[in-house]
Amino acid sequence: MAHDPDTPGVISFPPLLLGGTMVLGALLDWLRPLPLFSQLTARVLGGTLLTLGAALGLAAVQTLRRAGTNVRPDQPTLRLVTAGPYRWTRNPIYIAGLTVYLGVACVINGPAPFLLLLPLAGC
DSSP states (O other), X not given: OOOOTTSOOOSSOHHHHHHXXXXXXXXXXXXXXXXXXXXXXXXXXXXXXXXXXXXXXXXXXXXXXXXTOOOSTTSOOOSOOOSGGGGTOSOHHHHHHHHHHHHHHHHHTSHHHHHHHHHHHTO
16 A cells, blocks of 8 residues: 555554553553552642643634644645644654553553553654
8 A cells, every 4th residue: 555645654553653652551560560659649640730731622623623624644634724732742642642641651550551552652
């Protein structure tokens, strides 16, 4: 299958990569729990990161929709967007996903999700 030059050629739908890695990290932590933070710190930090990541992701998606371009990375880009969070970064949805992932990792409160993030972020 030929690669469409107007799409980034992602290897998998990014939420599936993040979600699958989160599940694997949670499973590994469940098998061998090693808390990193106090329960209160884990919940506050995790909740804060989840909220910030979700807000950034929502703002990025709304900005793309207002501009009239596709949100999904496997569909062609219809317009160059430089408003909203796209003023600061080219990939705010990916940053939002990683921030949500970090929030979940804090709530899980074990080293496995954090260690799995290293190869995931390098994809």
